[in-house]
Amino acid sequence: MAAKYVYFFGAGQAEGRAEMKNLLGGKGANLAEMTSINLPVPPGFTITTEVCTEFYKNSRNYPAGLKDEVQANLRRVEELMGKKFGDPQNPLLVSVRSGARASMPGMMDTILNLGLNDTTVQGIIAQSRDERFAYDAYRRFVQMYSDVVMGMNKDLLEHILERKKEERGVKLDTDLTAADWKDLVAKFKSKVKETVGEEFPEDPQAQLWGAIGAVFGSWMNPRAITYRRLNNIPAEWGTAVNVQSMVFGNMGDDCATGVAFTRDPSTGENYFYGEYLVNAQGEDVVAGIRTPQPINKVNGESELPSMEEVMPECYQQLVGIRGILEKHYKDMQDIEFTIEKGKLYMLQTRNGKRTAKAAIKIAVDMVKEGLIDEKTGVLRVSPSQLDQLLHPSLDPKAKKTVLCKGLPASPGAVSGEVVFTADEAEAEAKIGKKVILVRVETSPEDIHGMHAAQGILTSRGGMTSHAAVVARGMGKCCVAGCGGINVDYGTEQFLSGNVTVKKGDIITLDGSTGEVMLGAVPTVPPQLTGDFGILMEWVDRYRRLKVRTNADTPHDSKVAREFGAEGIGLCRTEHMFFEADRIAAVREMILAEDLEGRERALAKIIPMQKGDFIGIFREMKGLPVTIRLLDPPLHEFLPQEEKDIEALAKSMKVSPQALRNKIEFLHEFNPMLGHRGCRLGLTYPEIYDMQVRAIMEAACELTKNEGYSIVPEIMIPLVAVVEELKRLRENAIRVCEEVMAGYGVKIDYLIGTMIELPRAALTADEIAREADFFSFGTNDLTQTTFGLSRDDAGKFLPFYVESNLLPEDPFVSLDQAGVGQLVKIACEKGRTTRNGIKLGICGEHGGDPSSVIFCHDIGLDYVSCSPFRVPIARLAAAHAVLIAK
Template sequence: MTKWVYSFGAGNNEGRADMRNLLGGKGANLAEMSSIGLPVPPGFTITAEVTAAFYENDHKYPDDLKGQVDAALAQVEKAVGLNFGDSAHPLLVSVRSGARVSMPGMMDTVLNLGLNDTTVEGLAKAANDPRFAWDSYRRFIQMYGSVVLGVDHHRFEEIIEHAKLDAGVIEDTALTADQWREVVEGYKDLVEQETGKPFPQDPHEQLWGAIGAVFGSWMNARAVTYRRLHDIPADWGTAVNVQAMVFGNMGNDCATGVCFTRDPSTGENMFYGEYLVNAQGEDVVAGIRTPQPLSASVAKSGEIPLEKAMPAAYAELMEVRSTLEKHYKDMQDIEFTVQQNKLYMLQTRNGKRTVAASLRMAVEMAREGLIDEAEAVMRVNPSSLDQLLHPMLDPTASRTILGKGLPASPGAASGIVVFSADEAESRAAKGEAVILCRVETSPEDIHGMHAAKGILTTRGGMTSHAAVVARGMGRPCVAGAGGISVDYNNQMLSAGGKQVRAGEIVTLDGATGEVFVGSVAMIEPAVSGDFGTLMEWADKHRRMGVRANAETPLDAETARKFGAEGIGLCRTEHMFFDPERILAVRQMIISNTESGRRAALARLLPFQREDFRQIFTIMAGLPVTIRLLDPPLHEFLPHHDQEMQEVADSLGTDIATIRLRAEELSEANPMLGHRGCRLGIAFPEIYEMQARAIFEGAIAVAKETGNAPHPEIMIPLVGMKRELEITRAQVDKIAVEVFAETGTTIEYSVGTMIELPRAALLADKIADCADFFSFGTNDLTQTVFGLSRDDAGKFLPHYVEAGILAKDPFVSIDVEGVGEMVRIASEKGRAAKGGLKLGICGEHGGDPASIAFCEQVGLDYVSCSPFRVPVARLAAAQAALGAAGDRTA
């Protein structure tokens, strides 16, 4: 019989932390916390395996699941001395989701389950507080009605607002037991009106309804979006956790809170969090009430920290903080409840954090001896480093402040104000930078939050939904900016007499919580401190080299600043578009004679030579791979009459002749047309000029600096050995000429870009005359799949959503197809030539998953855009450590 249910708490712990794939992160950690002696209310976890059974069997459960749930529920009843559905001493439970990785707010939860018209009276007597009992009942109906029965959450809120209006009060907490009783009756009427059925009174029916809703929420729109954004497979499923309720809303000796063992924004080793007296968990993250700090050291005037309000509970919580961090060896995100001064732990998980905090924690934990350097390297998500490598607000720039909130997620962003997630997504899709402005965010806003450059809310604290999700996404966020008014009807922000309408620009500083009218100048961040330390540790552990794709002095300097060990792709065609040289390029293309082409190329030679001289100087002896001209010639031709006339005048001809030549060169499918080495064979003078510029530039640098560059000359689009033989001979001939003319020789290499399936399959033959292979995976992906990258955007998203492809193959390498071509070419190439150098220079060179594949294949280096060099350095180290771990295992 398959075991579907695992108990935890009260000395009956059937799970462990390393069972998160089966029990989900929450279930595994509840069992683990129980096993190390922390105060966890007892409960049980229904495994994530039930998700697959649930969806594969038309939303029906395995036959033996009910019996296992009943047995586990009986154990909980025995442990707490209460009975589920008992009229005098009712056991209430919470029903929560729990995927193997944290998905905050994306799936559904139901609290206070087990209340009905009878058990509410028993709860009132047992707690000696009818107001608490009826408040709990209305919370349960509202949550169950919304989550399980599909009644709009706002319909319940309308009933509460009417009740407060009738009672003449502002806060929910001011309503009496009788007034809550009336709210409950209104809720039940609403449910029957909306669903056609009375609110369910049978606790067991309630339980299975909630369990079904949690499993069902795995496929709700916001969860699907979150999984897509965070690369979480749909087949992982979610576990369901059923746990005895403890109450933070039974009075002023009760509280609930969320805390982190270190500051998730900065990484500082300080206890960080918030709590509310007389509240349930959803109150903390909803932002309806202002949360209070935990520690007296950070409390402001008028705030009452938990340390003073409940000193015994705070002291125990501090001990729990130390225990959990030492046990898990990572920063923990903790949920707790204090019921009548007794502390209960409801959850722990590795806390989400900003990349700056992630760096600081990894480095400091290694220095504290909590983890070693290798583990510190593995702790930081390489892709997140992008957040550190882009502009921040210039401290000297002028600015006009609109208001201030909490610095919920650091970073800075400017953009136009939008007030809905849908508009944020649609305008961002058009290339606009947007700031999503909301009173508060909810999980339904996830798509707009991802599309936005920054997020502003007027409600909520540092652990609100907006704050937690923004930090995980790396979006700047200012939360709880209560001094700013969001007017949805008039589409306007206002504060202190200033107004900002939809479509106008604001700037957020997530590090200070400030909001500014208009744009504020930004500066480049400094890469040092913890970042530099972690990069040093990463470099110790990685095997592959990391180069950059660069063809301008600025790109080359940026690459060096970020630690590039050379240039893996210098695209010479980018140099041709410079206004000073495009006319000569066009003259060369239009000319029908070799002599005319050579005359135009002679005018280009000094420009190209200086380009290479500057790059060689900046790279100071590091390898530079230069790809000779690749795109079809028609891409350089003028498209407008004025430009055509300019070319015609320079050649002493008429515009009709220019048009005719442009038509002759036009191609139906230029990506597969007259380009790459085919140009060098048809017009050898082009590659000869480029080779001369490379050698003359390199020799000039060798004489100037005494540090001779080592050019790696790459012939593009080779599919046949003979193509490389012909073009290599052109390069070698020019090398002999330049060395004789200058009396200086330098070392150089000639290789090819593998970007055609034929080249991969015949790599052993091509390797005979190649010193290196560089995989151009952008075009290799196009030719393996037989699709155009320019057009694939029309259908690839659908393929990913439908599960036909796990990821966009232009973003992360298609291991089965494109990757297999890389593997074949690598193995065949090295079999033919043992010392063959292998690298990758497509966009995949900066993608961590693709870099892990390159490590498996044994490539020598990856090359990526300059700003992604740190990403690649860290990803290459993690790939090497992961491969070493696999070999050890």
């Protein structure tokens, strides 16, 4: 049986359905579904994603039989519409649009009004009785086609259009006449011939196949590749192509086009939210060339007449469709519609992009409304989205200088240096600067700069503009349509009233109010209550994996507890050594010439370490705390700058040269693989003895004096062979028993190790004989497995990811095929020797959603991550359970 490559939809009948998104793409599947539930959808057909895959496999050639299928389905559209493609008297015009299975707003190409030429335009004039409309549609088609299919710089034709408006003394496209548009079509086609070296195609069939090829080709354009990389969308998925009968929103004042969301995509509030334009085509709404009007006055911000007022019958029909779509899809929908001569048509529905705040509110509200159950509500919120909620907002008490106010397109509060191009934003971000990307309006080509920037500010565009939709999807703060600023790319500045803001100046955006402020405005921590709390209750009900935090101070421990941490998975004691009140004693210990000198210095440090541990144990209130003994090499604690060396020499009453000699002696060419971790503990056992003593004294004091129940988990780092752990464990047990005897109390404690070397993973059955727990240090395990330095890999790792040499940065998301397999092997081997051994992960991967799911799948007991990522890990752990079911 021959493969089927084309699926038809129209007049209430569709060959596809919503569940076929992988084959038909999101747009095609939902056009079919809307047709099947009798919504007014212009007829058309979808060319499947399989064709895209074949297209690239076969050097951009189509599979056999495709052209015949397309022609057969085109005839079906002609029959339904009562028009003929390419007919001079009664021509059918079509749109050609992309449609990947994952929403990629604005990343790929679209062509409208296809089928127009010097002959068929006369048929459109006869049909519409509107010569101005016909030639406007024709010039739009030439502009789109020459850009998308013929590869011509679209600015060349835009310049011709601007000159025409200057000649006629008008500002808006709508002020041009039929004669103006007719003249522009001729000028456009002449410019195409001059620039591209070939005539603009007159044959509608040639136009159609040129457009289909261009849409498939756009799957591999730079912005689509960047978007896929940022959103983890596989290249092999491909895109579908949708060919659909045109309906026109620009045939007069009884026509319109618009974009709407069934709920507010920024806040999640349950009201119909959207924008429209009278006498406009779809691209006019998102481009921001004209100020969009609200579909209703629910939010009360716009003074422009709403669709509810201007077109009440169509608005009420749209309200009814809103209800149908939410009940059918059981999710917030992003819809596109066109009104032609008073008749409403649906052009798209898809699950709408939303902010984290909106995602949570919508999920909780829909559970309350009975549309979905709790499990579905948990799955509706992406773990990576939560990052938007877990960071500060503007301090309401702070002084601020408000320059102007735009639309609150995507919430959040950010400060940064102003830049005016996407390339600048990316370049500045790479060297660690925080930037705000300021544009008249963004386009899909700006995707890389939008990703790099802290926030986005545009002078044009509405709440459904490209900037707004993409920023919400990325979780970026965005203020759009800020008409109070005048952006000048040439001078790299923008004006707001009498204030000039230049490139490099700092501004602050508040995406929740739309305010743009001069300078940096202080922030306050997030308040996570209400719907967030309800969602996290559901999350904790379903997850199995425990979530701890990486914290080195009582303050960080407190923050993590507030975010729901169930203990500390990594307390890095070396961070305590760097504190100003103890670094001198640490340096004295390092530079001592004998054991006696080191012990004198360590005696100064122990009360400080003990105080740290008491504070952390108190904040954890009896929850488990894993404390890693000193890990980095000693030279890291010594000064490197000459002035600091001289100051230390003076305080220690030694010569600067003697100090330099000691620093030189301790210097290591590759400290990551040098004299650190357990190697330090073995050569200088008094250091680890001091730390174990501080831990146990803190635990015993709180147990004896304040009634705490504490089980300290003492972690020995960088073990490669079991004998290292065996000797250090014996030392630690000796100190623990001495301390408990001295306090007259008995407490349980665990001694384990961090698995961060491939040899340790491969010999985990041996190591487990001496370990009560394993904590996987996946940061170092990644370095040692790949042979990569995390500090240096930034010079080339982005190239590896962009070139698909690696699917993701292995320091961000766990390399499950390599590093992950070592973790899995170590777990399996460890359990064979010590049944019930406690297993956790404490590398930064503990806060990465896909890595958390992997940890669940291989049976770890917990993950540990930074405090602000604890809720992300909790939600990912719940997803791991629910997805598996």
